[in-house]
Amino acid sequence: MSPSQQVANQSPPRAVVLLSGGLDSATVLAIATARGYECHTMSFDYGQRHRAELDAAEKLAKTLGAKTHRVMNMDMRAIGGSALTDNSIDVPVSGVDENEIPITYVPARNTVFLSYALGLAEVLEADNVFIGVNAVDYSGYPDCRPEYIAAFESMANLATKAGVEGHRMHIQTPLIDLTKAQIIQQGLVNGVDYSLTVSCYQADDLGRACGVCDSCRLRKQGFSDAGVVDPTLYQS
Amino acid sequence: MSPSQQVANQSPPRAVVLLSGGLDSATVLAIATARGYECHTMSFDYGQRHRAELDAAEKLAKTLGAKTHRVMNMDMRAIGGSALTDNSIDVPVSGVDENEIPITYVPARNTVFLSYALGLAEVLEADNVFIGVNAVDYSGYPDCRPEYIAAFESMANLATKAGVEGHRMHIQTPLIDLTKAQIIQQGLVNGVDYSLTVSCYQADDLGRACGVCDSCRLRKQGFSDAGVVDPTLYQS
Numbered sequence: 001m002s003p004s005q006q007v008a009n010q011s012p013p014r015a016v017v018l019l020s021g022g023l024d025s026a027t028v029l030a031i032a033t034a035r036g037y038e039c040h041t042m043s044f045d046y047g048q049r050h051r052a053e054l055d056a057a058e059k060l061a062k063t064l065g066a067k068t069h070r071v072m073n074m075d076m077r078a079i080g081g082s083a084l085t086d087n088s089i090d091v092p093v094s095g096v097d098e099n100e101i102p103i104t105y106v107p108a109r110n111t112v113f114l115s116y117a118l119g120l121a122e123v124l125e126a127d128n129v130f131i132g133v134n135a136v137d138y139s140g141y142p143d144c145r146p147e148y149i150a151a152f153e154s155m156a157n158l159a160t161k162a163g164v165e166g167h168r169m170h171i172q173t174p175l176i177d178l179t180k181a182q183i184i185q186q187g188l189v190n191g192v193d194y195s196l197t198v199s200c201y202q203a204d205d206l207g208r209a210c211g212v213c214d215s216c217r218l219r220k221q222g223f224s225d226a227g228v229v230d231p232t233l234y235q236s
Numbered sequence: 237m238s239p240s241q242q243v244a245n246q247s248p249p250r251a252v253v254l255l256s257g258g259l260d261s262a263t264v265l266a267i268a269t270a271r272g273y274e275c276h277t278m279s280f281d282y283g284q285r286h287r288a289e290l291d292a293a294e295k296l297a298k299t300l301g302a303k304t305h306r307v308m309n310m311d312m313r314a315i316g317g318s319a320l321t322d323n324s325i326d327v328p329v330s331g332v333d334e335n336e337i338p339i340t341y342v343p344a345r346n347t348v349f350l351s352y353a354l355g356l357a358e359v360l361e362a363d364n365v366f367i368g369v370n371a372v373d374y375s376g377y378p379d380c381r382p383e384y385i386a387a388f389e390s391m392a393n394l395a396t397k398a399g400v401e402g403h404r405m406h407i408q409t410p411l412i413d414l415t416k417a418q419i420i421q422q423g424l425v426n427g428v429d430y431s432l433t434v435s436c437y438q439a440d441d442l443g444r445a446c447g448v449c450d451s452c453r454l455r456k457q458g459f460s461d462a463g464v465v466d467p468t469l470y471q472s
Binding site: 070072073074079107108109110111112114115116118119120122123142143145147148151152154155156158159160161163164 | 308309310314315343344345346347348350351352354355356358359378379381383384387388390391392394395396397399400
C-alpha cells in the first residue's frame with residue numbers, strides 16, 4: 001500500500017530525504033512528498049567547494065514542505081582524495097569519460113550520507129530513506145549503481161535495532177533509471193522551482209553556476225533535452 | 237599470505253584501524269600491528285559524554301606505533317536517541333539485559349564509523365579495515381554481529397572505486413568471538429598498556445572510570461576472569 005492510499009486520519013509515514021540542494025535531490029524530495037511521506041531532510045557540510053548548495057537545500061526544504069531539516073557537519077577534508085573537497089585538485093571541465101571514475105568522486109560519500117540517514121531514520125522510526133542517485137548520467141560513480149543500493153539496504157536491515165525488531169528499512173531511489181530530462185519533467189510535475197537548485201561543482205557565493213563543469217554540462221543538456229527553458233543563474 | 241610472511245623489502249600493507257581509546261580497539265590496533273600492517277588510526281569526536289577516550293586514543297596510537305592518527309569531527313547529537321550522546325537520557329548502571337538492546341546503543345554508529353574508514357582506506361589504498369566489535373559481551377548491539385559485518389563488507393566492495401577495479405576490501409574483526417578475558421590476554425601478549433585505555437561511559441576529564449556503568453562492569457569482570465590486576469583508574 002502506498003502512503004497516499006492510506007486512510008486520511010492515519011498519520012503519514014515518515015521518510016528521511018538526503019537533500020544536497022542540487023537538481024536531483026530536490027526532485028526526490030518533491031516525489032517523496034507527492035507520495036504522501038512526512039519528509040525529514042538532511043544536508044551535509046563536508047567542506048565542499050560549492051557551499052551555495054547548502055543555502056539552496058535549506059530553501060528547498062522549506063518550499064517543498066519538509067517537516068524538519070538538518071545540516072550535518074562533517075569532515076571529508078580530513079580524508080581528501082577528491083576535487084570536490086581537495087583544493088589542490090582542479091575540477092575537470094573537459095567532459096565525462098564513461099570508462100573512468102571521475103576525480104570529482106568523493107570516496108565513500110554516499111555510504112557516509114546513507115549511514116547518517118539510517119541513524120536518523122532509526123531515531124524517527126522512519127522506514128524509508130530517499131536518495132537521488134542516478135545510474136544513467138553518472139555511471140562513473142560506483143556508489144550510484146542499483147547493486148550498491150541493494151547491498152546497502154541489506155546491510156541496513158542488519159545494522160539497526162529497528163531491523164532486529166522486524167521493521168524493514170527501504171532505500172528508495174526514484175531517479176535511478178531516469179535521464180536528466182526525465183528527472184526535470186518529474187520535478188516540474190511535482191512543483192520543483194529549479195531556479196532554487198544549485199548543481200555546479202564550483203558555484204559562487206550567490207549560487208551562480210560556472211556553466212562548464214561536468215555537472216553544469218549534464219544539467220544544461222537535461223533542460224535542452226526536456227524542451228524546458230533553463231532557469232539556472234550563470235556567472236557569465 | 238599474511239603480511240608478516242611477505243619478503244622484508246616490500247612495503248607493508250596498509251590498514252585503517254578504528255580506535256576509540258577503549259580496551260577493545262587498543263587490542264585490535266596491537267593485533268593489526270603484530271600482523272605486519274602499517275596502521276592508520278581513526279577516532280571520532282561525536283559529542284560523546286566520555287571525551288577522555290579521545291585523549292586516550294591519541295596516546296594509544298603513539299605508543300602502539302600507528303603511522304597516522306585522525307580525529308573526525310561529527311555530529312551524532314543532531315541525530316540523538318542514545319544515552320551516550322543525549323544528556324537527557326541517563327546512562328544505565330543496572331547491568332545488561334541480554335534480551336534488550338541497551339539505551340547506550342548509538343543509532344547506526346558502527347555503520348557511520350565504518351563508512352568513514354572505508355573512505356580513508358580508499359584514499360590510502362588500504363585493503364583492510366579493523367574494528368573491535370565483539371559479539372560475546374555486547375550481544376545487544378545489532379551492529380556488532382558477524383552477519384552485519386559480512387553485509388557491510390559486501391556493500392563496501394560495491395561502493396568504491398577500488399572495489400570496481402578489483403581490490404577486495406576486508407573488514408577484519410579479530411575480537412568478534414573472544415570473551416573480554418581473552419581480549420585482555422591477547423592485548424597483553426601484544427604489548428597493550430591497559431592503564432592508557434578508557435572504557436567507561438562516563439569517565440571524568442582525567443579519564444577516571446565510574447566503576448558502575450555497563451562498560452565498567454564488563455571490563456572489571458574481564459580483568460578478574462583473565463586473572464590480571466585491573467590497572468583502571470577509578471574515580472573513587
